[in-house]
Amino acid sequence: MMKQLFLTARLDIAESLRARWFLIYTLVFGGIIVLLFVFGLTESRVLGFIGLSRLLVTYIQLTMAILPIFVLITTVRSVAGDREAGVFEYLLALPVPLGAWFWGKIIGRYAVIFAPVVLAMGGAVLWGQFDGIEIPWAMFGYYTALIAVMALCFLGIGMLLSSVARSTDMAQGAAFLVWLALLLFLDLILLGVMIQGRIDPELAVAIALLNPLQVFRTAALAMFDPQLIVLGPAAYVILDIFGEAGFRVFAIAYPAALGIGSALLGYHFFRRGDLL
Amino acid sequence: MIRLENVTKTFRGARVLDGISLEIGLGERIALIGSNGAGKTTLIRCLLGEYVHDGLITIDGLDPRRERARVLGQIGFVPQLPPPLRMPVGRLIDFAASLCGTAPGRIEDIAERLGLHVDAIRSRPFVRLSGGMKQKLLIALALGRDARLLFMDEPAANLDPEARKIFFELLAGHADHAAMLISSHRLDEVASLVNRVVEMDMGRVVLDDALAGSVELGSVLACRIVLKHFEPAFAKTLDGWRFAADAERLVWRGAVAAPDRLRFLGAVARYAGLLSHFSLGEH
Numbered sequence: 001m002m003k004q005l006f007l008t009a010r011l012d013i014a015e016s017l018r019a020r021w022f023l024i025y026t027l028v029f030g031g032i033i034v035l036l037f038v039f040g041l042t043e044s045r046v047l048g049f050i051g052l053s054r055l056l057v058t059y060i061q062l063t064m065a066i067l068p069i070f071v072l073i074t075t076v077r078s079v080a081g082d083r084e085a086g087v088f089e090y091l092l093a094l095p096v097p098l099g100a101w102f103w104g105k106i107i108g109r110y111a112v113i114f115a116p117v118v119l120a121m122g123g124a125v126l127w128g129q130f131d132g133i134e135i136p137w138a139m140f141g142y143y144t145a146l147i148a149v150m151a152l153c154f155l156g157i158g159m160l161l162s163s164v165a166r167s168t169d170m171a172q173g174a175a176f177l178v179w180l181a182l183l184l185f186l187d188l189i190l191l192g193v194m195i196q197g198r199i200d201p202e203l204a205v206a207i208a209l210l211n212p213l214q215v216f217r218t219a220a221l222a223m224f225d226p227q228l229i230v231l232g233p234a235a236y237v238i239l240d241i242f243g244e245a246g247f248r249v250f251a252i253a254y255p256a257a258l259g260i261g262s263a264l265l266g267y268h269f270f271r272r273g274d275l276l
Numbered sequence: 277m278i279r280l281e282n283v284t285k286t287f288r289g290a291r292v293l294d295g296i297s298l299e300i301g302l303g304e305r306i307a308l309i310g311s312n313g314a315g316k317t318t319l320i321r322c323l324l325g326e327y328v329h330d331g332l333i334t335i336d337g338l339d340p341r342r343e344r345a346r347v348l349g350q351i352g353f354v355p356q357l358p359p360p361l362r363m364p365v366g367r368l369i370d371f372a373a374s375l376c377g378t379a380p381g382r383i384e385d386i387a388e389r390l391g392l393h394v395d396a397i398r399s400r401p402f403v404r405l406s407g408g409m410k411q412k413l414l415i416a417l418a419l420g421r422d423a424r425l426l427f428m429d430e431p432a433a434n435l436d437p438e439a440r441k442i443f444f445e446l447l448a449g450h451a452d453h454a455a456m457l458i459s460s461h462r463l464d465e466v467a468s469l470v471n472r473v474v475e476m477d478m479g480r481v482v483l484d485d486a487l488a489g490s491v492e493l494g495s496v497l498a499c500r501i502v503l504k505h506f507e508p509a510f511a512k513t514l515d516g517w518r519f520a521a522d523a524e525r526l527v528w529r530g531a532v533a534a535p536d537r538l539r540f541l542g543a544v545a546r547y548a549g550l551l552s553h554f555s556l557g558e559h
Contacts, residue, residue, distance in 0.1 A: 004345070007374050011363065018362055018401075090359040090414075093324045093427075094375045095348035275326045 004096045008104025009111070016112040021074045026116040032062050033120040055124060056136065060143050060220045063117060067147070068154045068182070068213065071113050072175040075158030079105070080171035083276060092275050102267050106159060114151045118144055139223055142248070146219055149256040153212045156259030160266035182213045205237040212255040219251030277302050277455055278323065278425070283331035285318055292318045293329065294479035300455050302424070307466045308459040310476035316459045317356065319476070320427050324353065335425065349376060352418030356429035356459070358410035365405070365413065366398035376421040383420030386446065387413055390439045407434045419446050426456040437517045437540070441496070441533035444469070448494030468535035469493065495534040495558065501544070502527050502553035510547040517543070532556065
């Protein structure tokens, strides 16, 4: 089982490295770091942040905007697309257990989507050291963990959608709808609901924190605004429920659990139904 | 070896397999024939454990769905359409060999015998190969291991005559210790390869019969052709069959794989008016 899992993961990594989407993905995240340096972001000051912290704060905001939709769309396109094109028909006729195939694909894909983002951040740190800029290691570590669980969360959701949808178009449409729903619930709809006063603010905040995008955004803010002042009254609810450190742990644990839970559910559907 | 009992498969209310019951034993070479939509591909996918279904399928007493790795380890599969794999040929061979517990060299040897030089295409993506090259590689991947069952969908359709001859020899090497299921739209395409015919229509088996006078897969027929006059188009055809000519290019000699004789006769028939002598017999 481990051998087949390793072989499948390695195959998925090799296939992804050859794919056009990976090239674009790597260029986007590498390019963002380069552009942030080129435009002198390390020398600007926002909310007291300067240097590499400033760059990392901007980088993670941009990553949060791009990574989820990128991971969702590329995952469902390649998984559902391979199934539709007949790749699964052939490769699943080879003696590989379904568990090794499914989890091997997830491990391989995870490595491929996580690596460019973190390598770009690592590159920024190296560049910063070369330039003599102070490195905010705690922030770097936490942001790395946030990106790791963000990738895991949306990869899991992507695999679930790929397992359920019967065609590439349907999988792609569902992935886009999920992302759109999360985006809308990030602010617009919740704000509307709260303004109308139909639900308690505590409930609205709780719903918001079920949204992994909101969790990432709030966790990223909390790194440079531990009291979450910019969130206004919602901050009281969040800090009352979790506390400062508790929220940091929640922001890592919840999306990871959501991603793994989605992947497990996806595996359940994959194993139970037709493989093609 | 293979047992199907009342196998039924339904897609969104449409019954694609309708109570199929079959038994296939070692040494049987079965032509699975039928028109488009008859259920041939669905049946093969059920046998490969790729579709869930009602009824029972066992291969050596094992469920191909629950005991995937053990069952599929015994099956060599050549699909109807080559998969659009982007991975390089070398990686595909290594991947399949690792999963199937065989040596990559064994697969490469068979590919070489079929006329596919793996070293020249090792780094080329599989999807970029020509139709014939893909077919040869897929056959090599299916035969280059200890498969006791071969499921093949029109496996020789894209092969040149020489590769077909080698392919028949390779199948002959598996004939005694394997069962073969060869799917095709038309019986005449595969009749020479098989000793039993199963015809499907609308998801049911409508004919299950032994094939009389089936030929030995590995046997070869000697052929001599004398032409009234030289004809470049016919010479090109005979070159394709690897025939040798005398200096005047009027007398041609060559060997034809016995299972391919109908196809050969079909090719020669187009130039029947040119023939002054034609003989085809066992060596």
